[in-house]
Amino acid sequence: MIWNGNQPRKIIKNHSFSSCSSILLLAFLSSLGLLMGSCGSLPKESAEAQQERRGAAGQAGGATPVDVAIARESGLQQQLEYRGITKPFREVSLRSQVEGRLVALNVDEGDTLRLGQIIGQVDDTILKTELNQAEAELAALRSEVARANAQASNARVEVEQARLQVAQALSDANRQEKLLKEGAISQQAAEQARTNAQTAAQALRAAQEQVRTEEEAVAAAKGRLTAQQALVAQAKERRSYSRIASPIAGAVLDKVPEPGDLLQPGNEILKIGDFSRIKVEFEVSDKELANIRVGQSVEVKLDAFPNNTYVGTITRITPAANTYLVPIEIVIPNRDSKITSGLYARVNFANRGQERVVVPLTAIQGREGESPNQNPESKIENNQGKVFVVVRGGDKTTVAARSVTLGKRADGKVEIISGLEPGESYVVRSGKPLRDRDAVSLSILSEKLDSTPK
Structure with missing residues (x-):
């Protein structure tokens, strides 16, 4: 209705045309909303895959960025950690050798004793x-x-x-x-x-x-x-014997009688520990016994002193195993006399084999067309794999596929028994699958190609 002055005038429009327009507008807006919603809900992986394809397409015809390292010989180490408890190097039980009343005992638990120190007296009448x-x-x-x-x-x-x-x-x-x-x-x-x-x-x-x-x-x-x-x-x-003397230098671990008690020959008076050195006892599986020998050096850390590392020596391998576990005894120095009995110890063995070229597992490449992010373990068949060696020719840097024989694997690394020599540069990881003679560019994480092995 349109007002003209004081008199309103009615204008009648085509009602069917207006209704059709409204329906088309609503349908368009709904379709646009669904499309935007579906685009916003694409999985993260699909989006990343699209970005990767776009990046690969952008680099088509150019050099592939790669991380490069220089092959070096080293020992592939595998740390074996065992847990044990500290004990004194030896424990001596001081016992009465005569019958009589204990007149005096001038020590207590924790006291430090000298060799031959008189610490008590038995009635000698x-x-x-x-x-x-x-x-x-x-x-x-x-x-x-x-x-x-x-x-x-x-x-x-x-x-x-x-x-x-x-x-x-x-x-x-x-x-x-x-x-x-x-x-x-x-x-x-x-x-x-x-x-x-x-x-x-x-x-x-x-x-x-x-x-x-x-x-x-x-x-x-x-x-x-x-x-x-x-x-x-x-x-x-x-x-x-009525004078009680310490048979060793050490610390009192336990005190049994008190002054006034009647002692008989053989009665325990004190238990003394020798802390000049410390024993650590632990158990290993019988399957690991072949790698352990008497006289072998081990690394010991104590939870009580986390900043200190001690080097111990295996002194005894008990021949009698208990349910497939073999007791092992090692000795560590205690020069400052800070280590006491009952501390929690962690014993580490470093099993080092023959020096070989060792590379990260990410350097093992798959067949042409396989994703570089594929699990490296799945690319190893019968201890055979492939790496890409960097080849420099003038201003152009390319890669050459090299078949390698693999050895032991540990901590994300693998031994190269043959196929890669020390000093050669190889690709650790690449942004896309590589092919033989592909042009590459070194990333900022790469080692310099003129570097010499350490």
């Missing part, structure tokens, strides 16, 4: 009495030996006297025999002289026998003296 008795018996035996020696000496003097008497008697008998032949004395006087000589000889033999008897008595007395001296030494040793 009975031991002292036994020592005094043994020493008194020893003194009596010394007197007995002295008397036996005196008697033996007297017997030897008597032997000498008897020997002189025998000599005198023989001389008299010879003189009397001469006088008898001259007729100066009677037969009876000569026989008497011979009898005196025989008697003197018998007295000499008796004196010599007495000497042997006295010497045997001296030997017996000396034997008893020696035995008693041993008893005295034993008594002194037993009394010394």
Whole structure:
């Protein structure tokens, strides 16, 4: 309706035309909204694929950007980590060697001890009495030996006297025999002289026998003296056991009795640990035992000291395995005496094989037309693969496909047994699949081609 002045005037339009126009407009707007919605909901992967195709199309006829590295020999390492607990290099159980009441014990758990340090005392009253008795018996035996020696000496003097008497008697008998032949004395006087000589000889033999008897008595007395001296030494040793001394230098791990307790021989008093070196015990699978040997160096880290790394040595491989696990023992130094017992340790073995060229797995290329982002492991068949070697000719840089034989793989790297020599430049990764003799351009991540292997 159109107003003209004060009088409205009605204008009647073609109603069917207006309705058709509105329907067409709504249909157009709806179609446009659906198209925009569907474009906005394209998967991210499809969008990236389209961008990749556009990028590849933009580079058609140009050089493909690649990351280049220089082949170098190195050892492919695989770190094997095991967990263990620190222990003292050795533990000594200090036990009582005598019976008695514990009078004093002047240490506690954690105290540091010196070798031979006196740390306690057991009541030694009975031991002292036994020592005094043994020493008194020893003194009596010394007197007995002295008397036996005196008697033996007297017997030897008597032997000498008897020997002189025998000599005198023989001389008299010879003189009397001469006088008898001259007729100066009677037969009876000569026989008497011979009898005196025989008697003197018998007295000499008796004196010599007495000497042997006295010497045997001296030997017996000396034997008893020696035995008693041993008893005295034993008594002194037993009394010394009443003083409790540290058998090693170390730290007190455990304290059992308290002063006033009655000790029996064999009762544990202290447990002492030697922390001059530290043991770490852990277990390995029997399948890994072939790579481990006594004397091998290992790397040890302690959670208590995360910034320190210790180098240990395998000292023992226990021959008896427990459910396919073999106990291993290593020793690490403890020069600053900071490492204690019961710390959490991580033991690492670095198994290094023969030095070979080692490259990233991303350098292993697939067949022509395969995506460079494909899993490198899937490109390896029977330990065979392919790499692209960089070839420089004037101002143009190209790549040459090279078949390689692969070895061990670990930590995203692979050994090249043959096919790639040290010092050669190879493609680590590329933006699109490469073909033999393709032109390439080095990215900013590439090594310089004139670099020499380290």
